[in-house]
Amino acid sequence: MKERFEGKPGQAQSTLFKAWEQKIEQSGSKEIGAAELAAFQAVFTGMIEILHNRAGAGKAESVHQLMEDLSVSALAVDQAAVCRQSGMSLVRFVYLFKAMVNVCEEYIMDHDSSIEEKILYLTALHRVADRLEYAVIEDWHLSDGDRTHDQHGTEKMRSAIFQSVGEGILLVDEDMEVVKANHQASEIYGLSRENLIGADIQSLTDRPGAEKLKAFFNELIEGQRLSAEIAGIYVDGRMFPTRTTVTRIDLDGRRLWTIVVLDTTEEKALENRLRHEKIQTEEMNLTLKNVLKSIESDRRDFEKSISVKIKTSILPGLEKIRRESDAGVRNSYLGLLADQLVALTSGFDAGIDAEMLKLTRTEIEVCRLIQNGLSGKEISEAMNLAFETIQTHRKNIRKKLKLSGKKINLNAYLTNRICEADNKENNA
């Protein structure tokens, strides 16, 4: 029965009802009659639809909300009354009901949503189912009053149901003393029946919880129901969150309150996790946004620096080449320019080369010869210039290369620069 919630609701419903009928059949129980089917369809269709709509929209909304939407008790009671009038026994009704809930459970478990979602739906389902079951059975007994039946059996059944409900149920009297409690209530508070009966209900919650309950006791009129999220206290002192619903009932002139307690620890943990995840996602989004922003600003910075470099070194270099007639010198300029262009995008610091481009043609020539290892005298002879002139050129070169006053040998510096440029090429 692998299904997705997105399927047409009608289709899922018919699958579910079919599974239900099969289940009943396999159990060897009496086949489901048309009237029974109709009654259960009326009760469960709403539930199944809600499961569909919620999950179909892809949002696992809080179970609480889901519950509020499911105020179908009245409908269930009506339908149960129809069943009862057509002669169905309560045992049969409860049996069919449990089977249907079971089918819904399997449906939820089989379907491919996240485990968190599944838990949400299961909790919701159980809440609704318990409530419906309780409502139907209460009503069944009330209307049963005028018929002859096995009082003892009914009492047994009532107590079995009281005990089997998934929520803690406490009956409290005017002294705020617990007079009746089910197993689940025992389990929730860690107190055996003997300890729970006679306990002050205020001892099971904290100060604000007790105030809330007292207020409810005062406010409630008969039959009305109020609920609140209050703290519970386990026998070892641990506090836990509960959803507590209080109803007032008046019996033989006595006022009593039923208190239905659901330990919402798991639910809260789940909610917290979801909330946490949401916060994390939001944080992640923010980070991403910032990263993108900073990338953008980096890009702008980068463009700016390139345009500056083009203006300050590449364009002047080009101008020099344009004006140069000597092929050798032009080649030197071209080489330097090529390095500059590569450096523009490769990210290497092309500072030295940029300085080199500022040199005059004579100075470049001098550099070339220095690089080739010629002495000052040899250069003056090769260039046919006075030795002093060559020395002046050397000084100017040093100045332009920002080497003035530094103990750096020009030959070594220039050779080095060439090596660097070679390396760059090799690496590229």
Place this chain on the structure above:
Amino acid sequence: MWNEEYDIVIIGSGFAGLAAALEACKTCSSVVVLDKMRTPGGNSAISGGLVAAAGSPLQEKEGIKDSPALMLEDMLRAGLDFNTPALAKIVAERSTETLLWTIEELGVEYKPNLNHLGGHSVPRTYNTTNTSGSGIIKPMLAKCRDKGIPIRLKMLLQRFIADEKGVIQGVEVRKGYLFPNEASGETWRIRARKAVIVATGGFSQDIKFRLTQNPILTQEIESTNQPGATAEGLVAALKAGATPTQLSLIQLGPWASRDEEGFGVGSMFSMLAGFPYGILIDLKTGRRFVNELSDRKLLVDAMLNTGRESLAIVDSVGVKYASTLNKCLKRGVVKQYEAIDELAHANRIPLAALLETIRTYNENVSKGVDEDFGKPIPDDLFPIENPPYYSIRLISKVHHCMGGIQINSRAQVLNIETHLPIRRFYAAGEITGGIHGASRLGSNAITDCLVFGRIAGRNAAKERTRT
């Protein structure tokens, strides 16, 4: 083979189990407590919270002369010398130290007055402020939580697992057990690197088992115990080679009410007020028939033997010690009457006889000697003469198992064949036998459970850790 392991595995979350856990965790960080029920605390949590201690601060304050030797003497007398003296002596000797431990380490709160319970020579019984064992169990559980000791519920002990030499290695339990459904849960094995401590309490609610020991105790006889007080823990220990001792010594409580289930709120009414400050009479004759402050065995025997219906009566002076009075009245367990004739009429007691009984009793009280039954008459005991009067209808209910498995003074379980300790196996609390002999004195069980629980925990923690 194993699903999980801890250093020390303790079965039972009552006084004995929790005391063992708290003591063990002082030197051992890996301790777990298992319990089969949905809630922790067993009988301990529903008990009356009465704790005996010899030589306590309250006794000193009230000028009561007492000693461990006197307490031991009382225990042996009530126990008809069926007690194992060495064990009983340990309980008496460590009683005050243990009481102080509950106050100082656990923060337990007690009422500021002592109680004089039947069979004790002197008042030596403390009572928790809330008149319940939960006043001790709750702080114990809080401490366990504090120390990170897990209390794992719905875990039914099925058997102890031993190696080929009989050394206990761990336990097999049903995890996810739903009392009392035998089929519930799954098999789960937990290894104990140091030791296993069994503290599963008594079997007063196990009708089949108690019938094997005492055919009188049919299902018609109610019990004061929680429904899970059954024998399978004891039987598992026997299967592991433990020595059974005095299993047929099962105590009935004489103070429980006919008009409510179990221990209820009436029992404490009788114990705190009805017996010490009132009289116990036979409905048919309107006469007293026993010293109301006898130990339980004598009381029950006196009540059962003649098939009497018994009633305890106290007046408005004596009733002030009954801390559960309001609840008793509310539940109809105790009835209030403006005059004795009203009380006699409502309970169909012959009026003249009843008036005569009260007159004689009052005379005895004024004289300071009970010439008829030898009830001790302390200074704060007054004649029954101040209305309104209160009465409670009594019936005996199965209450405590004196018998159990045999331990030595180190709380080690003794092997039935070798009489030597079964290695890495300890026991404490009501599952053990021999400490109280034929009759346990009221308020001695809590002391016993705490004393031997702590001994078991301390010694288990000293075991070498298996790898």
